[in-house]
Amino acid sequence: MSASEPNAPAQPATWIANQPYLLLSITALCWAGNAIVGRLAAGHIPPVTLSFLRWSFAFLIILPFAWKHLVHDWAAIRGRLGIMIFLSITGIGAFNTLQYWALEHTQALNTLLLQSAGPLIVAVWSLVLFGMRLTLAQAGGVLLSLAGVLVILLHGDLTTLKNIEFNKGDLIFIVALAIFGLYSVLSLKRPAIHGLSFVAFTFGAGAACLIPLFIWELFARPLMRIDTANLLTLFYVALFPSTLAYLCFNRGVQLIGANRAAPFFHVVPVFGTVMSIVFLGEHPQPFHFLGFALVLTGVFVASRRPATS
Numbered sequence: 559m560s561a562s563e564p565n566a567p568a569q570p571a572t573w574i575a576n577q578p579y580l581l582l583s584i585t586a587l588c589w590a591g592n593a594i595v596g597r598l599a600a601g602h603i604p605p606v607t608l609s610f611l612r613w614s615f616a617f618l619i620i621l622p623f624a625w626k627h628l629v630h631d632w633a634a635i636r637g638r639l640g641i642m643i644f645l646s647i648t649g650i651g652a653f654n655t656l657q658y659w660a661l662e663h664t665q666a667l668n669t670l671l672l673q674s675a676g677p678l679i680v681a682v683w684s685l686v687l688f689g690m691r692l693t694l695a696q697a698g699g700v701l702l703s704l705a706g707v708l709v710i711l712l713h714g715d716l717t718t719l720k721n722i723e724f725n726k727g728d729l730i731f732i733v734a735l736a737i738f739g740l741y742s743v744l745s746l747k748r749p750a751i752h753g754l755s756f757v758a759f760t761f762g763a764g765a766a767c768l769i770p771l772f773i774w775e776l777f778a779r780p781l782m783r784i785d786t787a788n789l790l791t792l793f794y795v796a797l798f799p800s801t802l803a804y805l806c807f808n809r810g811v812q813l814i815g816a817n818r819a820a821p822f823f824h825v826v827p828v829f830g831t832v833m834s835i836v837f838l839g840e841h842p843q844p845f846h847f848l849g850f851a852l853v854l855t856g857v858f859v860a861s862r863r864p865a866t867s
Contacts, residue, residue: 578813581806582822588806590829592799593673596661599791604779605658608795610772613650613765615796617758624758631751635759638749643763645748649741649804650764655771656734664727672731676823677704679739680816687743695859696817703824703856706849714845742816745808753812757804821857828853 574580599608628635635642677700684690692700712718748756782788811819828850 575809576813578810578819581813582810582819583825585803585807585810586822586825587829588798588803590826590833592795592803593661593826593830594833595791595794596658599658599788600662603782603788603791604775605662606655606768606771606775607779607782608658608791609651609655610765610768611792612654612795612800613761613768615792616800617761617765619796619801620754620758620761624752624754627752627755628758631749631755634749634751635755638747641744641747642749642759643767645741645745646760646763647767648737649745650760651767653734653738653741655768656730656737660727660731660734662727664725664731672728672735673823673826676735676739677817677820679735680742680820683739683743684817690817692817696821699821699856699859700824701856702859703821703853706852706854706856707824707827709845709849709852714843714848739820742811742820745811746816753805753809756808757801761800761804824853824857 596608681692681696681700684692807819810822831849
């Protein structure tokens with residue numbers, strides 16, 4: 559009996575797992591918080607240490623729930639071990655370490671602007687690897703939501719662009735975005751395994767690939783202090799932008815594809831702006847509402863299911 563039949567109502571978790579737009583919005587919210595926390599952690603927790611502990615703790619959190627699925631799916635994982643390890647290195651180990659490293663050298667405005675290039679990077683990888691072109695609606699939606707992000711970040715004043723100076727951190731973040739775009743597209747080639755099996759393996763393998771860099775950093779950088787602020791940072795990044803966000807992101811991509819999911823990158827800086835209003839006491843301005851409207855319209859247009867004739 560299917561969940562859609564009258565006598566078999568869908569369970570809340572099952573319903574959520576089949577709502578790609580909700581899942582990708584949750585992802586964007588968690589990643590917006592990760593950018594804020596990552597900037598606060600800069601100078602207090604070295605980047606490789608933060609990334610290694612983040613994914614190690616996330617792996618320990620998810621493992622009890624994923625264990626039976628890992629056992630069941632192990633033969634399929636072993637059959638596609640190369641792609642699974644590659645996804646672990648790119649989407650887990652490399653991207654997040656580079657992101658935290660970049661946040662030591664660049665400003666918030668720069669990273670939020672660069673984040674907006676995510677959908678375009680995904681589109682390029684989709685074209686290069688699989689010959690998948692953006693539809694006209696997807697391209698228009700990406701550009702519309704990008705315009706909304708710029709309105710928010712530039713406070714409605716395009717002359718602000720001339721005051722932005724790109725630095726080492728920006729270049730690092732561009733590399734990180736290119737790597738995550740590759741992960742997003744190639745995740746469609748993952749074996750047909752349970753979502754918990756996928757995140758558990760990639761979390762564990764991603765953390766493991768960081769061990770050599772982590773050992774190097776222990777000798778090259780000052781050690782992380784064990785205090786309340788740092789422990790709360792680790793708790794947050796392990797639970798929300800790692801465990802919850804990656805479960806939601808991977809499922810969202812699985813449901814609607816990388817190109818239709820990519821415009822939700824634009825929602826990250828929107829949530830970041832909302833957080834600054836709520837938690838930092840900033841006051842909303844007319845350009846916020848205009849930017850939000852453009853972003854949400856662009857995401858809606860770009861992520862719609864293509865019309866079939």
